[in-house]
Amino acid sequence: MQNPWETIALPDYENHMKLDSVRQLQALNRMMQAQLAAYPAESVMILGIAGGNGLEHIRPEQKTVYAVDINGAYLRAAAERYPALAGRLRCLQLDLITEAEKLPQAELLLADLLIEYIGYGAFQRAVQQAAPEYVSCVIQINEDAAEWVSDSPYLHVFDGLDAVHHLIAEQPLTDAMREIGYTGTFRGSEALPNGKSLLRLDFQRR
Numbered sequence: 001m002q003n004p005w006e007t008i009a010l011p012d013y014e015n016h017m018k019l020d021s022v023r024q025l026q027a028l029n030r031m032m033q034a035q036l037a038a039y040p041a042e043s044v045m046i047l048g049i050a051g052g053n054g055l056e057h058i059r060p061e062q063k064t065v066y067a068v069d070i071n072g073a074y075l076r077a078a079a080e081r082y083p084a085l086a087g088r089l090r091c092l093q094l095d096l097i098t099e100a101e102k103l104p105q106a107e108l109l110l111a112d113l114l115i116e117y118i119g120y121g122a123f124q125r126a127v128q129q130a131a132p133e134y135v136s137c138v139i140q141i142n143e144d145a146a147e148w149v150s151d152s153p154y155l156h157v158f159d160g161l162d163a164v165h166h167l168i169a170e171q172p173l174t175d176a177m178r179e180i181g182y183t184g185t186f187r188g189s190e191a192l193p194n195g196k197s198l199l200r201l202d203f204q205r206r
Contacts, residue, residue: 004160016154033057041108048114052078112138
C-alpha cells in the first residue's frame with residue numbers, strides 16, 4: 001500500500017506548515033540551525049527532509065549530507081533549492097519502515113517530526129543502521145492528542161496520515177534510545193501559536 005506521504009504535494013505541506021496559526025516551518029528551521037551547530041560531525045543524516053527546510057544551515061565542515069525521504073518529489077525539490085550543496089547533498093528515497101538497512105552511516109542524525117510517522121521500533125532500526133555518535137530529534141507535543149494536525153485550509157490534505165501516525169512521547173522515546181545504547185544529553189522546547197509545542201531531545205551513544 002502506498003504511504004500517504006507519497007501523495008501529499010510539497011506546496012500543500014509547506015503552505016500549511018508556515019501559516020501564522022501553525023508556524024512549524026519557521027520553528028523547525030530555527031531548531032535545525034541549532035541542531036547542526038551543536039555537534040562536531042563531518043557527516044550528517046536528515047531523516048524526513050521534505051523540501052529541505054533548514055539545509056541553508058549546513059556548516060562548511062559537514063562535508064556529506066544524507067537527505068532521506070520517502071517522497072522522491074520532495075528530494076528533487078530539496079536538491080534544486082540548494083545548488084550550493086551539490087556534491088555534498090546525497091538524496092536517498094527510502095521507506096524507513098521497510099528499508100532502514102539501506103541507510104549509510106553518519107556521525108550526526110537528525111529526525112524532526114519524523115518519528116511520529118514510523119514509530120519507535122523503526123526509528124531504533126534506522127539509528128542502529130546509521131550508527132551515529134549523536135542523535136537529535138524533534139517531536140510534537142499536543143494538548144489534545146486527537147487534534148495532532150493543526151486546523152488550516154489544508155487540513156484535509158493530511159487525512160490519510162491517520163493510517164501511519166503514532167503518538168510519540170518524551171519518556172518512551174528516551175527509553176527506546178536507551179535500549180539501543182544512547183543517553184539523553186539535551187532537552188529544549190519551542191511553543192507554537194496553537195497550543196502545541198515542539199520538543200527537541202538529543203542523545204549520544206554510550
